[in-house]
Amino acid sequence: MPREADISVNERAFIQQALHENIRLDGRAFDAFRPLDLIFGDEYGVADVKLGKTRVIARISVDVTVPAPERKFDGVFQIVTEFSPMASPAFEIGRPTDAEVILSRILEKAIRRSNALDTESLCIIAGLKCFALRADVHIIDHDGGLIDASCIAVMAALQHFRRPDVLVEGEKARILSVREREPIPLSILHQPLCVSFSYFEEGEVFLVDANLAEEQVRQGEIIVTMNRHGEVCQVAKYGGATMDPLALLNCTNVALQKVKDMSKFIQRKLEEDAKKRDAGGLMAELSAENAR
Amino acid sequence: MAPETELSNLHRADGSATYTHHGYSIIGAVNGPIEVPRRDELPEEATIEVNVRPAAGVGSPKDRQLETLVHNTLRSIILTRSIPRTLVQITLQIRSLPEEAASTGVNPSIAILPHLLHTSLLALLSASIPLSTILTSVLVAIPAAHTQPSTPLLSPTANDLVRAKSIKSVHVFAFSGDKKLLLNESDGVFSYEEWEEACEMAEEACCREKGGVGLAEGMDVDGQSRNLEEWLREVVKEKVAYEQRWKTAT
Amino acid sequence: MATTTTVVLPGDRIPASSLPKPAHKKKPLTLGPGLRHTPPETITSTIAGSLETDHKKNAAWIDFNSGRYLPAAGDLIIATVHTSAGEAFNCLLTPNTATATLPHLSFEGATRKTRPQLPPNSLVYTRVVNAGKHSAPELTCVDPSTGKSEGLGPLKGGMVFAVSLGMARRLLAGRKGGVAVLEVLGGKVGFEITVGRNGVLHVDGGSVKVTLAVGRAVQEVDELALGEKAQRKLAEKVLRSL
Numbered sequence: 001m002p003r004e005a006d007i008s009v010n011e012r013a014f015i016q017q018a019l020h021e022n023i024r025l026d027g028r029a030f031d032a033f034r035p036l037d038l039i040f041g042d043e044y045g046v047a048d049v050k051l052g053k054t055r056v057i058a059r060i061s062v063d064v065t066v067p068a069p070e071r072k073f074d075g076v077f078q079i080v081t082e083f084s085p086m087a088s089p090a091f092e093i094g095r096p097t098d099a100e101v102i103l104s105r106i107l108e109k110a111i112r113r114s115n116a117l118d119t120e121s122l123c124i125i126a127g128l129k130c131f132a133l134r135a136d137v138h139i140i141d142h143d144g145g146l147i148d149a150s151c152i153a154v155m156a157a158l159q160h161f162r163r164p165d166v167l168v169e170g171e172k173a174r175i176l177s178v179r180e181r182e183p184i185p186l187s188i189l190h191q192p193l194c195v196s197f198s199y200f201e202e203g204e205v206f207l208v209d210a211n212l213a214e215e216q217v218r219q220g221e222i223i224v225t226m227n228r229h230g231e232v233c234q235v236a237k238y239g240g241a242t243m244d245p246l247a248l249l250n251c252t253n254v255a256l257q258k259v260k261d262m263s264k265f266i267q268r269k270l271e272e273d274a275k276k277r278d279a280g281g282l283m284a285e286l287s288a289e290n291a292r
Numbered sequence: 293m294a295p296e297t298e299l300s301n302l303h304r305a306d307g308s309a310t311y312t313h314h315g316y317s318i319i320g321a322v323n324g325p326i327e328v329p330r331r332d333e334l335p336e337e338a339t340i341e342v343n344v345r346p347a348a349g350v351g352s353p354k355d356r357q358l359e360t361l362v363h364n365t366l367r368s369i370i371l372t373r374s375i376p377r378t379l380v381q382i383t384l385q386i387r388s389l390p391e392e393a394a395s396t397g398v399n400p401s402i403a404i405l406p407h408l409l410h411t412s413l414l415a416l417l418s419a420s421i422p423l424s425t426i427l428t429s430v431l432v433a434i435p436a437a438h439t440q441p442s443t444p445l446l447s448p449t450a451n452d453l454v455r456a457k458s459i460k461s462v463h464v465f466a467f468s469g470d471k472k473l474l475l476n477e478s479d480g481v482f483s484y485e486e487w488e489e490a491c492e493m494a495e496e497a498c499c500r501e502k503g504g505v506g507l508a509e510g511m512d513v514d515g516q517s518r519n520l521e522e523w524l525r526e527v528v529k530e531k532v533a534y535e536q537r538w539k540t541a542t
Numbered sequence: 543m544a545t546t547t548t549v550v551l552p553g554d555r556i557p558a559s560s561l562p563k564p565a566h567k568k569k570p571l572t573l574g575p576g577l578r579h580t581p582p583e584t585i586t587s588t589i590a591g592s593l594e595t596d597h598k599k600n601a602a603w604i605d606f607n608s609g610r611y612l613p614a615a616g617d618l619i620i621a622t623v624h625t626s627a628g629e630a631f632n633c634l635l636t637p638n639t640a641t642a643t644l645p646h647l648s649f650e651g652a653t654r655k656t657r658p659q660l661p662p663n664s665l666v667y668t669r670v671v672n673a674g675k676h677s678a679p680e681l682t683c684v685d686p687s688t689g690k691s692e693g694l695g696p697l698k699g700g701m702v703f704a705v706s707l708g709m710a711r712r713l714l715a716g717r718k719g720g721v722a723v724l725e726v727l728g729g730k731v732g733f734e735i736t737v738g739r740n741g742v743l744h745v746d747g748g749s750v751k752v753t754l755a756v757g758r759a760v761q762e763v764d765e766l767a768l769g770e771k772a773q774r775k776l777a778e779k780v781l782r783s784l
Contacts, residue, residue, distance in 0.1 A: 002327070005637030008622050008663045010744075014701040018750045025754065041388055053303045057387065061348035084345055086321040086383040088304060089638040093343055093351075136348050138385055140319060141302045299608075306610040325610065326638045369552075371578075371588055376675055377640070417552070420609030422576075422588035425553030469553040528590045529549045535607040535708060536547065536592065538720065541769030 004090040007216040015217045019205050025213065026052075031254050033209045034145070036265060038156055040273045044183065045161030049153040052211060053143035058153035059136045060161040064175065067123065067130040075122020076132040079107050079154060087142035099146065106147050106236060107137070110192050110225040111154055114233035118187040124166050124173045131163060133186075144212040147223055151194040156266050160273065161186055190227040193262050195255040197222045203243035206251065208258065222248065224255040228263040294523045295410060299531050300418045305383075307419020311411040314449045315390025318407055320415035325378030332379065337372035343383045344408065354401050362408055365466055365475045369413075371422040380421055382412050390450035398433065398453055398462050399479045405464045406431050406447075409475075417528065427474055428498035428520035429466035432490040434482060436460045444490050446497055463487065465494035469521070548593040550604060556585040560593060564600040574603025575614075607708030611636050611740040613673035618694075618714070620702065620738030621668050621681060623660045631660060633668070633681060635740050642679035644668060649683045650691035658696065665697040665744065667736050697736060700746030703757035709764040713737040722770045723763050726777035727756055731784060755780045 015025065024030065034052030041048065045060030067074060081104045083091035091097060096104075111117070122131040135157065137150050162183035167174045198210040198218035207214060215221075220239015226232045232252060237243070295313035302308035305321035312318075325338060332339045342363040344355045362384070370380060386404070393400060406429035413427055433445040436458040445452055453459060461480025468474050478487065500521040548560060561571065573579060576589040587593070591606030613619070613635055621633035624641050632641035644666065646657040660666065668681040683694040705713075712719030714737050724735065733747035733756050743760060747753035759780050763773055 002329070002638060005622075005634065006663050008665050008702060009661065010665050010697060010700055011702055012663075013699070014750070014753070018754070021750050023750055023754065027754075027758075043388060043391070046388065055302070057385075059348055080350070082345075082350065084343055084383050084385065085323055085341075085381045086302070086305060086319070086345075086385055089323045089326050089381060134348060138345070140385065141304050143304065307608060323610075323638070325612070327640045374588075374675065417590045418608050420576075420589045420591075420606050422578075423552035424586075424588070426551050469551065525549070525551060528551055531590065531608075532547060532549050532592045532606075536605075538712075538767040538769070541767050542771045 002090050002092065004088060004216075007213060011213060012217050015213060016200065019200055019207075024207070026211070030206065031208045031258075033148075033258065033262075034211070036152070036262070038152070038266065038269045040156075040160050040269070045157050047153045047157035047160060049149050049156065051145050051149040051152075051209065053141055054145050054149050054211075055139075055141040056146065056149040056153045057138045057140055058150070058157040059138070060157045061134050061136070062161075062163050063132045063134070064124070064129055065132040067127060069127075072127040073123050074119040075130040077112060077117050077119050077122070077135075078133070079104065079112060079135045079137065081107065081137040081139075081150065083139055087139040091139075102238065103137075103147055103150060106194065106223055106225070106234070107150060107154060109234040109236070110151055110194055111158075114192050114225070115189055116155070116192050117158060118189050121187040122163075125168060125171065128171070129173055133163075142212065144215045145196065145209050147196055148194050148209060151192070151225070152262060152266065155191050155193060156269070158186055159188055159191070159266065159270055190229070190231070191263055191266075192225050192227050192233045193259045194223055194225045195251075195258045197224070197251050197254075199239075199241065199243060199247075202241055203247055206247065206254075208254065222251055224252055226252065226255055226259055228256075228260045230256050294526075295407075297414055297527050299414060299527065305415075305419075307415050307417070307421070309411055309414035309418055310387075311407060311414060313407055313410075314447075315388070315393070316404060316407045317387040318411040319385045319387055320411035321383045321385075322380065322412075322415040322419035322421065323383075324380035324419060324421060325375045326381065328377060328379035333377055334372075336376050338370065338375045338378045338380050340367055340370060340372070341379060341381045342366070342412070343381075345383065345385045347386045347388060358401050358405065358408060361405060361475065361477065362412055365409060365427065366412060366416070368474060369423050369425055369427055369468065370416070371424050374422050380416075382415065384408055384411055392450040392454050396450050396453035396459075398459055402462050402464055402477055402479050403431060403450070403453075405429070405477060406466070409466055413524075414527065418531070425469040426521070426524060427466050427468055428524065429464060429475070430494045430497045430520065432463045432465065432494050433459050434461045434463075434480075434486055434490060444486075444493055446493055461486070463490045463494070465491060465498070467495060467498040469499075471495065471499045549591075550587040550593050551590050552586075552588050554587050556587060556593065556602070558583075560595070561585070561602055562595040562597045562600050564597070569600045572599065572601035574601055575612075576604025576606065577602060607706055609707075610639075611707055613642065613670045613679040613740075615670055615672050617670045617673075617739040618737070619668060619670060619681075619740045620697065620736060620742040620744055621666050621740075623662055623664045623666060625662060626660065631666075633666065635679065640678060642670075642681050644681040644683070648681070649695060650689070660696060665702065667694050667697055667738070667744070669694060697744050700734070700744050701753050701757060703743045703745065703761055705741055705743050705761060705764050707739070707741045709760070710737055710739050710741050710743070713743070713760075714739065720770060721760075721763060721773070723759050723768075723773040723777045724756075726774055727759065727780065730781050731756075751784060755784055 037050040039048040165176045165181045198207045219241040223236045298310040307322040342359045409429040435456045461482040463478045466475040591604040595602045624632045631644040671680040673679040736744040745757045
């Protein structure tokens with residue numbers, strides 16, 4: 001089976017030695033993210049996130065289905081992560097690696113089960129029709145930090161997405177096309193974001209946003225998901241080494257600051273994008289008409 | 293309008309290209325030559341693996357069909373015998389489709405085929421995989437006779453197809469650098485004469501005239517003034533200039 | 543250096559006028575990477591790049607700087623030991639490729655009793671002995687004529703940095719490569735540098751700071767395609783930070 005090539009012993013020793021001297025390979029501080037970039041596509045609901053050399057594209061699409069019989073009032077929301085050999089020859093389609101399983105599990109916990117998206121708002125007619133929302137996560141380039149980047153991409157794409165409006169008349173529902181009525185944004189309840197900490201030297205050193213080389217050397221990782229109000233959605237720890245509970249508390253404090261920064265960044269990008277789309281204020285005029 | 297391209301823009305893959313044309317945007321990546329799994333190993337030639345990944349949803353049989361078409365076309369231009377017992381892995385990630393793509397009434401996998409072929413070729417060039425020749429490809433649509441104009445549409449945009457309303461048949465042609473037909477996929481009802489006309493038109497748009505400047509001016513439908521081979525040469529020229537810029541830097 | 547570059551695409555026929563004119567009639571034409579000979583006398587390119595010629599050596603090749611490293615006999619490379627089997631080490635030249643063999647006895651002074659012990663994932667500076675397409679590449683750490691290592695062997699300590707294949711060639715080409723940054727840095731701080739044709743650069747500067755500074759400086763010269771003046775400026779900036 002193709003596998004990610006191991007890091008050489010020289011690199012491993014050097015990275016550890018450097019961390020001992022408080023130096024990271026790319027000169028970053030221990031609690032600094034790599035430069036983050038976010039570009040929205042021409043369509044609604046496409047977010048292209050670059051975190052250093054890592055690149056992830058999330059895409060939201062919508063369909064109409066019958067809701068699950070046990071959840072009549074809820075729409076369907078699904079996050080799909082499938083790695084392709086594009087990001088690394090070690091990834092094979094149809095044969096998930098551990099990293100892929102962990103990524104999809106974390107996204108599931110962080111976004112779906114934390115109720116970031118109000119699935120009830122996706123219901124059209126209880127028990128008969130609802131929207132099925134789907135978030136596809138494509139890993140384009142892999143240099144570590146996939147979880148953080150994917151989470152940013154999915155949350156940004158969800159906030160950017162507009163679903164078509166519906167007209168319900170009794171038992172009949174009609175989906176209105178974009179031309180008939182301005183599509184409406186999703187109802188997002190809160191914005192969870194992930195911050196991964198990689199720990200070294202028996203939990204003495206914590207790194208935020210490790211790159212691939214650092215990920216290969218680390219003893220373990222802790223992924224903290226929280227929103228900008230400081231509400232922790234999930235904490236996951238992978239890797240065997242023990243860690244101090246106080247260190248975990250410290251992690252959540254650092255994560256809160258990072259999440260606040262990132263939320264602000266996403267918000268700014270969303271506003272920039274809205275301004276670009278709203279060329280000449282034509283959209284505002286149209287939506288004002290449609291509001292009635 | 294010539295396609296927009298960006299070569300070698302992914303850092304991890306051995307070769308990559310981002311290609312945008314007529315609302316189609318595709319990212320292509322090539323890894324190779326790399327180690328081939330035992331079950332796929334060929335003793336005398338390289339194994340080629342093509343993965344087409346849709347923008348939304350998991351791969352469907354339509355994507356598998358596209359993979360087979362791209363695979364068969366590329367196999368005839370990659371010098372597989374010079375790198376035996378290796379794997380050349382090509383991944384084509386569709387990033388976005390034109391908005392009107394679903395309402396054109398044209399088989400969507402035919403409409404996207406030329407773009408997939410161009411993306412994979414550019415990624416192969418970026419990965420410096422040995423090739424026997426290049427390829428260029430174009431879509432030709434023949435509108436039904438009762439609509440105007442009834443002349444075939446060369447490399448139409450999705451919008452053109454919607455406006456033409458009823459399209460009788462669509463054809464995709466791919467030519468090698470030495471003007472040989474590499475691939476033809478047609479869909480719809482058409483006569484042999486119509487096919488011939490479409491084929492000639494495609495050849496003119498794809499291949500450079502050997503003798504002269506070879507730019508057919510009258511044929512541009514959407515302002516496509518450059519011929520596809522010239523475009524490809526321009527892209528490679530830029531790549532070489534970028535790689536050699538250290539020679540002239542101060 | 544060529545005054546105008548000839549850009550070629552795969553499948554382009556190279557006309558006889560573009561091929562080097564040999565000084566001696568007897569000297570056979572040598573075709574380098576990216577060129578293919580189809581008998582009787584058609585020469586076509588197989589990759590996209592610029593056509594380069596050397597009249598003295600009567601050689602022609604295609605210059606390109608993208609894609610994966612392909613081994614060629616005589617290349618100096620930094621290989622990673624994958625496993626040790628029976629009589630030889632299996633080494634990786636680039637990630638995810640088939641392994642190359644490095645016999646246990648092809649180290650300086652190695653005998654059956656004193657064969658070197660290299661754990662998996664250690665680095666070795668080696669030379670490619672042969673690289674046929676139908677067999678695994680063979681590596682060695684000794685010069686066959688003298689039996690000496692000539693600087694080849696296991697690399698201890700230090701750090702490796704990824705550079706482009708073109709940069710690796712430039713570093714090995716000496717003065718022609720136009721890399722001035724190392725000279726300037728070397729005037730002030732001491733470090734050891736090893737260049738692998740496979741795009742791997744090994745730097746050992748004694749301390750973490752020096753090693754990182756040197757490695758990153760070379761990477762920056764590579765990525766930004768810095769000219770000589772800019773390289774000197776960069777080197778001075780790096781020296782000031784140390």
